[in-house]
Amino acid sequence: MDCDVYVPRLKASISQWRQQGVKGVWIKLPIRLAHLVEPTVKEGFRYHHAESDYLMLVYWIPETPDTLPANASHTVGIGAFVMNNNREVLVVQEKSGAFGAKGVWKFPTGVANQGEDIWTAAIREVKEETDIDTEFVEILAFRQTHKTFCGKSDLFFVCMLRPLCFDINKQDSEIKAAQWMPIEEYMAQPYIQKHESFKYVAEICSGQSKSSCSGFCPVPALSTSGKKSYTYFNKLQLQNKKNELGG
């Protein structure tokens, strides 16, 4: 679409929307229409968010404070605590990054893909990095960190998984080494001992056993809009409640 056609049409539409009492107006411009970004901004639009292949612009027409939905604010990461029956934990050494340089043995970690459930991401990352199949048990802890990248925040979920096999076959591009390591040895690493947030997590994991169930388990439930979503909570709590009710 040509600017000469687009701009008069946009002006006419805005004037019509204003008369109709429309509040928020959204324009999604695919990246191939990048030449229309400037004229859209000139008509009063601001940026809302962008993905690789499009830019979303928005214009709040009335004088009242805008009630437009917020832009996404968080990335979601997972760390996987996988322990075998010998109290050995599945750990990896990364090829690059801060951990790689220090030679720290760490849990498999990764970033959840857009639209991916936390529990699914944990199973996927363990499989990708070590080829170990697992089943999800519970979330033991999570950490919220701000200003991780471009002012955004991060939620990092520590997930406990049960191994379904034990022969490691490490991924080559990012992982230098992988092994089952006695949990005491993992915890004794100077890096873990030195950093508060790692130490907490190591202590929580180390204290965890199948019977205690102090974490949050995913339970599928339909949302009000009929979408399948997972609610994570302490199942023991709901069980106690049901027993109380005689349920």
Place this chain on the structure above:
Amino acid sequence: MDCDVYVPRLKASISQWRQQGVKGVWIKLPIRLAHLVEPTVKEGFRYHHAESDYLMLVYWIPETPDTLPANASHTVGIGAFVMNNNREVLVVQEKSGAFGAKGVWKFPTGVANQGEDIWTAAIREVKEETDIDTEFVEILAFRQTHKTFCGKSDLFFVCMLRPLCFDINKQDSEIKAAQWMPIEEYMAQPYIQKHESFKYVAEICSGQSKSSCSGFCPVPALSTSGKKSYTYFNKLQLQNKKNELGG
């Protein structure tokens, strides 16, 4: 900056970066430089993300798969479970939206601001909607929902807070009414009974007492980069572990 000046400089820089073996290149264009978006895209850049006042573009130069950090994928919301000593829960009716139209009495809810901690957001929203001061107790549950807005996901945290005062003074612009309601009455609402995810949360909250501590509490800890962040976990679990260790 003029396009005639910008484009030759950008071309020269890209050629230099390529020679130097630079991998990822970032360009942050303030919205006042919207006229430079199109020429930047023409040189091979794609969008990464945008905020109200800027657009971030990125160019991965080598042939290898890009390892650029992901764009933020989640909004973060909170719901506040505030109960007084008479087992009455703080509830509001909203003026607009799906809940408002149905006349549902619901917990105060809201969206965490960029950079705001979950527990801080919960205290703020209760204060804004009802003028009740609270202290944070724990997170009882959370729900992950996908495709909530423009393909993004949402993490909604159900937070238990202890009221420090009891006289409600509701906010006028968004809240139609607010009250302390017996928890049984809250739970008996057809809307809550009808929707699985609400019913779970209501049951968890109803079963919760101060002594059971089955939720996750925020504990401050320095991250590896020295930033103060909060790790949320079941404190009882860590306590058990410490007792075990004789700590």
